[in-house]
Amino acid sequence: MLDSLPQHPPITPLLDRIESPADLRRLSPEQLPVLAEELRHWLLYTVGQTGGHFGAGLGVVELTLALHYCLDTPTDHLIWDVGHQCYPHKILTGRKARMLTMRQQHGLAPFPKRDESPWDVFGTGHSSTSISAALGLALAARLQGESRRSVAVIGDGAMTAGMAFEALNHAAHTGADLLVILNDNDMSISRNEGGLATYLANKLRNRLSGDTTAALFESLAFNYTGPVDGHDLPHLLQTLTQVLQQPGPQFLHVITCKGKGYAPAEADPVGFHAITKMEPQQNTPSLKRQKFCNVFGEWLVSRAATDPRLCAITPAMREGSDLIAFSEQYPDRYFDVAIAEQHALTLAAGLAAGGMQPVVAIYSTFLQRGYDQLIHDLAIQQLDLVLAIDRAGLVGEDGATHAGCFDIAFLRCLPDVQILTPSSHTELTRMLDYAHQTPGIVAVRYPRGSEAKDLPDLNQPPALPAAHLLRQGGEHLLLNFGPLLDQAWQVAERLNLSLVDMRSVKPLDTGLLTGLVKQHRLIVTLEDHAIQGGAGSAVGEWLHAEGFSNPLLTLGIPDVWIDHASREQQLQSCGLDSQSIEASIHRWIRDHS
């Protein structure tokens, strides 16, 4: 057991011999515990250097070894749910040295990624997809007469999502040769919530050898084995060998410890779900500036004191959305629904229909899961909702699966739904107040991280949803939507542009825009969102509908998937840093003068 992270590469003679799982299979079972120790040390060293998901990988070191030992991967298919626990898998499948590039631009991806390795059979990042995918792969093999095994490893947190049970339900009906492994560590990011979590936890406490846990999964026509200790390699190997010989849907219940082998992570699995890069001689993450999510958390606590109808809902992201203080001060009005985004939105609809004022705090990327619920259960019924969309725009190291680039596009086509884009922390508070006081659905989308350090000193803006004219310039007009205002300001100063902080995508402040469009030639829009369907598109539609013929330059995220990198690098690769913005506008002016 280690209690500090290695600062130097550990000596790993056995692991150094493993270039692929074929090398692993040449070892004797007795060598595997030593290899597990080396693997864990390498993991601790490299994640300490790069930052990234931490506790989940440590918890599946033995399980990963046992699976690659017993299966014939990549011919056999192994799917990791969410994929945040796949670091040991990456180390054993030829990517040991590249672990030091994890989550960096052009480096290893944070989750399994199909174009990175033949062992990454299915890309993940969002949870609870593994059973469906593994079943599809099993059925594809059966239909093509191929003999491959198909295995899904899913955590107890991911198992709470409806989609996992939809897949279990269907798997039973197909009778496919499929192994589902429940990696039960009694944790989601926070403590796992809900009836299933209690059910699994009770089985553990009572050590009932799975008698009653079996009932749940056997009622879905799975053959249940377990629970087994996921850190006892000999027992794990023996059990896996037996289970893999059985035909039809198999369910193996494995008990593991999140953060296994690193004392601080075992003691605080929430804090060590993911870590930032460790500075030398430092074993705790560095102090951080206040972030947009903290501003949201503070706003919620303060308004809940005066509005007893205010309720907060999170789909398993209490820490990330900064609902910790609210959950402690208002436990009756706090609902962590587990990984259940669809339920989160319809629960909000029910609360609103019942006279409460729900606030759903949700990452933009996970809101994608609850789209029909937003339309059918909330918007059509004209119910009240404050939709606090966190991690909107590019999120950096988590990459394309977690980028929140599409919410404006999929929200602005919904009648009556308002969309606000704060450019600063103060603006976020103003917009949340507006959303709280306005009937219907008001979405406020804010980015991962903090407001810009160099924001201009702004006058008091007009009442929302009006836009804020910040600068009267020359011939051309720049319209900013959201957190890139510092870049917009710098470019406006350098090119003498008029600048408006638009604040609202829907409704657009067409009164202000009409006057300004008549006074200017080129209209430039700037947003941290996909160009297609984004705020610039909304401006373009309005210009066209009004018969304005001004040229429009829309700057935002281009029509490609943006891989993991720092947020700054991602912005730069999209042409959204101030120099690139200036160059784009300059180029347009040069080409059209």
Ligand SMILES: Cc1ncc(C[n+]2csc(CCOP(=O)(O)OP(=O)(O)O)c2C)c(N)n1
């Ligand atoms: C659809 C979706 N919602 C939320 C998340 C955020 N998320 C990532 S890991 C995680 C907890 C998963 O718990 P579990 O499956 O038990 O894995 P563990 O971390 O315990 O190994 C959550 C909520 C996600 N990736 N996908």
Ligand SMILES: CC(=O)[C@@H](O)[C@H](O)COP(=O)(O)O
């Ligand atoms: C794997 C996953 O979905 C989460 O752990 C996610 O990486 C958290 O993102 P934040 O760090 O932005 O909260």
Ligand SMILES: [Mg+2]
């Ligand atoms: Mg778990």
